Amino acid sequence: MTALSGVVYKDYVQVPIERVGVLIGKEGSVKREIEETYGVELEIESSTGRVCIKLLESSNSANLLVVKNIIQAIGHGISPEKALKAFREEDATLHVIDLRYVLGNSRNNLVRVKGRLIGERGKARKLIEELTNTAISISDHTVAIVGKLENVEVARRAIEMLISGRPHSVVWKYLYSMRRRIKRRGFILWEPRIEELQSTEGAIEGEGEGGGEEGG
Secondary structure, eight states, X not given: OXXXXXXXXXXXXXXXXXXXXXXXXXXXXXXXXXXXXXXXXXXXXXXXXXXXXXXXXTSOTTHHHHHHHHHHHHHTTOOHHHHHHHTTSTXXXXXXXXXXXXXXXXXXXXXXXXXXXXXXXXXXXXXXXXXXXXEEEEOSSEEEEEEEHHHHHHHHHHHHHHHTTOOHHHHHHHHHHHHHHHHHTTSOOOOOOHHHHHHHHHHXXXXXXXXXXXXX
């Protein structure tokens, strides 16, 4: 492909207008870090949320997908720090669940299920993050998960179990079992806070809508 002013390829991503400031960062710090780390230029339209990603000649072409995932993760509510950290891993991925596809457009169902996913003071979401070493954001009608591919799949399954109505205690047992299984294969090295797991199992059961939706 013929380069034009050092740019070999362009792609576009749309983010919510309310997340544009987060993507840019204080005095452009987040935008600048993405550009310098991945060899791209970002043109961000603050009025529309449209982001143009320009891949530079000196950059690896694989960086384009990584940058798109980082921007989309930030757009879905993941903090820039967590998004950038997650995608330093070679097999990092972003998975987004649209709750409307599962629950329809019923506001009551959305509120009820989000309450199960978030938990009191965000405990359920935080525990899933901790047991899977992922970052999770729950917005108006989506759940975004970032992390290593295998860990994201475990978190996704746990979230789908909660959406389908499985008890929190069953989901925690599944997560704890998967954590041990993956650790035995040497893929993860973290340890959950067991006392938090034990206290949360009973506390979250039967909760309604919780607070603290975002993981970022």
